[in-house]
Amino acid sequence: MLCVVSLLATPLKAVEVQYTNLSSLSESHQQKVENWIDSGLRSTFKTLGALKQNVLPVKLQPRYFALEPVPWASVKRGKFDGIELHFHRYASESSLIKDWTLYHELSHLYHPLFDYDYFWLSEGLATYLQNIIMLDNGIISYSEFKERLSAGLKRGRQQSYAIKGPLSEVANDMWQLGAQQRVYWSGTAFFIEAELALKAQTGAYTSVVELIKQYQQCCKRANHSAQQFLTTLDKLSKSAIFSTLFNSYAMRQDFPVITQSQLNLLRF
Incomplete structure (x- = not known):
C-alpha cells in the first residue's frame, strides 16, 4: 500500500x-x-x-x-x-x-543510472559519499572515517588478486563474479584520487561534494552517460581531472594504490 x-x-x-x-x-x-x-x-x-x-x-x-x-x-x-x-x-x-x-x-540519487560497465563509478561515488555524509553529520569520527576507507580499500585489493580482468569488464559481470569489493572500492579510490587532485589545483578548492551538489542542481540528466557525467564535473571544476582519471581506470587490471598519507589529506 x-x-x-x-x-x-x-x-x-x-x-x-x-x-x-x-x-x-x-x-x-x-x-x-x-x-x-x-x-x-x-x-x-x-x-x-x-x-x-x-x-x-x-x-x-x-x-x-x-x-x-x-x-x-x-x-x-x-x-x-x-x-x-x-x-x-x-x-x-x-x-x-x-x-x-x-x-x-x-x-x-545524485547521479544518473550508468551502464553496467561503469557500475564501478556509481558504486564508488556512493561509497565515498556515504562516508563523507556520516563524517559531516557526526555519525562517525574522523578516525573512523579513515579506518573505514582504509579497510575497504584493503578488501578491494585482496579481492583483485582472485578476480582479474579489466575493471569495466569485471563491473559488467559483478554479481556473477561476486566482485563487489573490487568494483566498489576501485571506484572509491577513483574519487579519492579526484579529491586529492582537486585539492592540488591552484585557486579555490572545489571538493567532490561541492561538485556533486552543483551537478544535482544545474546539470543532472537522466540520460547522461558515465562519460557525460564526468565531462560535466570537469566543466564545473574547470579541470580535466575526472576524464583523465576515467581513461586510466576504466580498463585497469590492477587495484589502485592509495596510501595512508593520502587518506590523511582527506580533511573536510
Whole structure:
C-alpha cells in the first residue's frame, strides 16, 4: 500500500516522502522508520544539498530476521527516483541511523543510472559519499572515517588478486563474479584520487561534494552517460581531472594504490 506520510522541510527544499508498506508496521515501528528516513535525508541534504526532485518514493521491506539493521537496499529509477530498503523491523532507531546503507542509496540519487560497465563509478561515488555524509553529520569520527576507507580499500585489493580482468569488464559481470569489493572500492579510490587532485589545483578548492551538489542542481540528466557525467564535473571544476582519471581506470587490471598519507589529506 502506498501512503504519503511526511513532508521533509529544509532551508533548501521540501521533499514529499511516499512510503510503500509503512502500514504493515505497528505504530511505534512506523514512527521509528519515519524518524530514520527523516534523519537520513536531513544528513544527506546537509552535505550534498537537497534533491532536485520533490517526491521520494520509499519502498519498505521489513524482515523478521536479519544479521544487521539493513541487510540490503537498492535504488529504483523512474519518474521519481526512489529507494527500496530491506531492514530488520526490530532494529533500534539508533542502529538504523548509524547504519551506512541509507546514506549510500540516497547518494545514488545524485547521479544518473550508468551502464553496467561503469557500475564501478556509481558504486564508488556512493561509497565515498556515504562516508563523507556520516563524517559531516557526526555519525562517525574522523578516525573512523579513515579506518573505514582504509579497510575497504584493503578488501578491494585482496579481492583483485582472485578476480582479474579489466575493471569495466569485471563491473559488467559483478554479481556473477561476486566482485563487489573490487568494483566498489576501485571506484572509491577513483574519487579519492579526484579529491586529492582537486585539492592540488591552484585557486579555490572545489571538493567532490561541492561538485556533486552543483551537478544535482544545474546539470543532472537522466540520460547522461558515465562519460557525460564526468565531462560535466570537469566543466564545473574547470579541470580535466575526472576524464583523465576515467581513461586510466576504466580498463585497469590492477587495484589502485592509495596510501595512508593520502587518506590523511582527506580533511573536510
